[in-house]
Amino acid sequence: MKQSQMFIPTMKETPADAESVSHRLLLRGGFIRQNAAGVYSYLPLGYKIIKKIETIIREEMDGIGSQELLMPAMQPAELWHETGRWDVYGPELMRLKDRHGRYFALGATGEELITSLIRDYLNSYKKLPMSLYQIQTKFRDEKRPRFGLLRGREFIMKDAYTFHDSAESLDKSYWEMYHAYCRIFERCGLKYRAVLADSGAIGGKDTHEFQALAEIGEDTIAYSDSSDYAANLEMAAVLDTDDAIKGKALPLEKVSGNQEIAQDTALTAHWFKTRTDTVVVFIKTGDEINDVKIKNVLGTDLIEPLETSNKDAIHPDKGVRVLADNALKHLAQTSVYNEAENLTYFHLDPDRDLAIERYDDLRFIKEGDPSPDGNGVIKFARGIEIGQVFKLGTKYSEAMNATYLDADGKAKPLIMGCYGIGVSRTLSAICEQYHDDEGMIWPKSLTPFTIHLITVNPKNEEQLKLSEKLYTQFSNQGYDVLWDERKERPGVKFADSELIGCPVQVIVGKKAADQIVELASRKQKERIETKVGQLSDAVTELLKTLD
Amino acid sequence: MKQSQMFIPTMKETPADAESVSHRLLLRGGFIRQNAAGVYSYLPLGYKIIKKIETIIREEMDGIGSQELLMPAMQPAELWHETGRWDVYGPELMRLKDRHGRYFALGATGEELITSLIRDYLNSYKKLPMSLYQIQTKFRDEKRPRFGLLRGREFIMKDAYTFHDSAESLDKSYWEMYHAYCRIFERCGLKYRAVLADSGAIGGKDTHEFQALAEIGEDTIAYSDSSDYAANLEMAAVLDTDDAIKGKALPLEKVSGNQEIAQDTALTAHWFKTRTDTVVVFIKTGDEINDVKIKNVLGTDLIEPLETSNKDAIHPDKGVRVLADNALKHLAQTSVYNEAENLTYFHLDPDRDLAIERYDDLRFIKEGDPSPDGNGVIKFARGIEIGQVFKLGTKYSEAMNATYLDADGKAKPLIMGCYGIGVSRTLSAICEQYHDDEGMIWPKSLTPFTIHLITVNPKNEEQLKLSEKLYTQFSNQGYDVLWDERKERPGVKFADSELIGCPVQVIVGKKAADQIVELASRKQKERIETKVGQLSDAVTELLKTLD
Secondary structure, three states: OEHHHOOOOOOOOOOOOOOOHHHHHHHHOOOEEEEEOOEEEEOHHHHHHHHHHHHHHHHHHHHOOOEEOEOOOEEEHHHHHHHOHHHHOHHHOOEEEOOOOOEEEEOOOOHHHHHHHHOOOOOEHHHOOEEEEEEEEEEOOOOOOEOHHHEOOEEEEEEEEEEEOOHHHHHHHHHHHHHHHHHHHHHOOOOEEEEEOOOHHHOOOOEEEEEEEOOOOOEEEEEEOOOOOEEEHHHOOOOOOOOOOOOOOOOOEEEEOOOOOOHHHEEEEEEEEOOOOEEEEEEEEOEOEOHHHHHHHHOOOOOEEOOOOOOOOOOOOOOOEEEEEHHHHHOOOEEEEEOOOOEEEEEEOHHHHOOOOEEEOOEOOOOOOEOOOOOOEEEEEEEEEEEEEEEEEOHHHHHOOOEEEOOOOOEEEOEEEEEEEEHHHHHHHHHHHOEEOOEEOOOOOOOOOOEEEEEOOOOOHHHHHHHHHHHHHHHHOOOOEEEEOOOOOHHHHHHHHHHHOOOEEEEEOHHHHHOEEEEEEOOOOOOEEEEHHHHHHHHHHHHHOOO | OEHHHOOOOOOOOOOOOOOOHHHHHHHHOOOEEEEEOOEEEEOHHHHHHHHHHHHHHHHHHHHOOOEEOEOOOEEEHHHHHHHOHHHHOHHHOOEEEOOOOOEEEEOOOOHHHHHHHHOOOOOEHHHOOEEEEEEEEEEOOOOOOEOHHHEOOEEEEEEEEEEEOOHHHHHHHHHHHHHHHHHHHHHOOOOEEEEEOOOHHHOOOOEEEEEEEOOOOOEEEEEEOOOOOEEEHHHOOOOOOOOOOOOOOOOOEEEEOOOOOOHHHEEEEEEEEOOOOEEEEEEEEOEOEOHHHHHHHHOOOOOEEOOOOOOOOOOOOOOOEEEEEHHHHHOOOEEEEEOOOOEEEEEEOHHHHOOOOEEEOOEOOOOOOEOOOOOOEEEEEEEEEEEEEEEEEOHHHHHOOOEEEOOOOOEEEOEEEEEEEEHHHHHHHHHHHOEEOOEEOOOOOOOOOOEEEEEOOOOOHHHHHHHHHHHHHHHHOOOOEEEEOOOOOHHHHHHHHHHHOOOEEEEEOHHHHHOEEEEEEOOOOOOEEEEHHHHHHHHHHHHHOOO
């Protein structure tokens, strides 16, 4: 493609409000343009990459027998009422009223719609399992859209749904999908981790998130330095070293006032309220209390912190539930200040002196902790969530009466899985991993063009003629070539080329008359003079060395 | 693909509310499902066809150097205020408010958005012309959505926009686009006509509509039985036969009351109001008055009929504009009843007796009229509008201040063209043309699968084995094969096969043990026993005979 005919509005200046590298470089390279907060256009260069990502996704989805469909963005409110999510979803769900006063949700996710589509048809175990997916524009009215495509309000998503008659069948599809996702992200050239995640309030069981590693990521991943283990920070289990030796117990000692306590013996009491209970949780001071783990232990979807000043954790009121982190099992001489009595307790043996109902893993893991799988120690990394696989179970099928007749003739709710990939977010994640200070460095599998052919001075007859010949030659060899034949200053052309980030650059300059051009990789930048006769081989060789 | 794993919810019964063939058959064949009035899901079979149409469109658009991008569905209201269309567009434009109270239009068309995207960048004649397109979901809140995908509220559209610095450049792109559209519809196998259309209130000049011929079509096309001439009914010019012999004039005669008048001499006066004038238009009684032509002659975008009873067309008030259809030029002895005087005028010579300001072509053409290009006579056909090319001019660039610097250094508004193809509507148009009473008969270029392999009784070992072999063989030959290996009654399978409409059917039945199958085309239906060894050649031959 001739660059003069393309719409590539590169920007010299860094946009002031672009907070992340990917946001900055996608804007500066002319890949996207903002139309409103969190709402973007994919310009021709950016959309070429989006389509390549979509092609990879389609190939892998089709490969595991999932079928593509396309559901509408306009979802009747009635469906969302069936599951109760019309009221629960909050302002993130965009809503609109048609001319007849009927309400619609603009699809933020597709569980209701797909369940309504299949519920009359998938009525027999003979038709199961079934796997369906779509690549579609989704809408979520984020409170604070930011980082460009990373947290947008209109974005492209691949969502898939599977339907089953047994947990085993769901498990099989879950892992097929999991491995397809691995292949997709690998083919996109992403450094990522599949991490255990919290199924939270969505009402399912197993779930993994696919996290692309990037400093800008909003999620923290805890991973082992010696194994495959990885989990979302809040999900990473802290190893309970049952065999840890407990110190010697001493008589309990109380001292008036808030006394100084040695850091390694200090406890902190955290108070919470659930829908039904008051709970106090003891952990070692300095450890970080983990709400998600407490919720899971209590089997509740809601806990709220309580004011602690007047509450006596050592002598709690009747009915107060007392939990303690596993670490306390192994401590005999702890200390705690009890504000309600204005007393500091020393030599407190949790087992002996506290009304602990149960010990459990209730804190966040820390860097340096042993990995839960027993191999190596934990390190932290930041991740961008680019995908998720999720065992939904029967939450939606029960709410929406989507049943099938089993072999025994009984109607049962369909067992469901749901799976998502953020397509536009994947583009951002790739940007975060493939760039330098000057612009993008696209991986071969996704680059909008493989070769950037740059004619330094297109007014020069020799340069123009040679460039034209090379453009035809490369095109005939099957390369996607962007030919910069614009009458611009060389400085502008080279800066644009760095921003655009094609992996291979061929520069036709002063030595064109001698049939010599310069060859460079966008990554290494070193320009090597190459005779035109050897250029084809040199490009092949260069490409072999690139991601 | 094995049919048991596919989501193809065929329907035995004809849905009651499906008014058109395409609507009925797309529903019955499991190609689409309705989610709300005018809002549909494309199920796997239907979406396969949509993607094939999109691929054809992309190839032809890319082929003429148009670049694909993707703009958002959410369009800031501010842009629509700039052109004034926020207030003008009416309830068809779906609108929504975000959580911060900002208004958005859900894209019904993209002129505002594309103009806002390019206006800062396309700032020099050196960057022109430029051609951009997208394939995107559009939203229009039709008052009466109907005929399935033919008039939906959420639909897929290809919209393209070109930008120019001269009328000649626009004209060149216009005709490139026109011919690309011809190739697209030909590749889709459509019988269509490119017809002259009215540019109406959109504010442009030249425009052609692409009309797929179909009885259900909402538009009437006037075409020549002997040439390429075709136009929308309201646009078809009536030939002015200047050399027609005028009859002999007689003295004007007035008779009291509403007297009987011979049909071939009778005139009718039609009264209208424009924004500024009162107008009376005389045409021959029996001819149909054409609002569009009157608007164009008067150069106005609005005319409204007036009550006629008290108005004297023979002696109009001062300031009333009097127009007459060309036919009246050639008539010397007409008659008309003038209600205001309660007199019938006979032997009225329009030239002599009426205050005619100008004669013009003001009526609808009729079947049997001579074709405006002088070749043959006019016939009517019904058409479905599947595409339109349009010279927009500077309407949007002026309203939105999208200017470029010309070679002479002066800022001028960009000259624009816009072009659309209804992708989902094209699918419906194909259905209207490719079906019989039993279901669809897909053209080869778009069929979801080329071969439908039907195992009559998959519980029979021989049939299953042979089918499996043929499935592998056809797949290896590059055919897209749908294999019906479902444990269903043969009647169900054959009925489904007719509904699904793959062009070639291969039926593996009782003679499987003898290595004999039946081969049929969906269109001809005749089943021919074929030896397995000859099947491959027979399929190749059969396909050659099909559309």
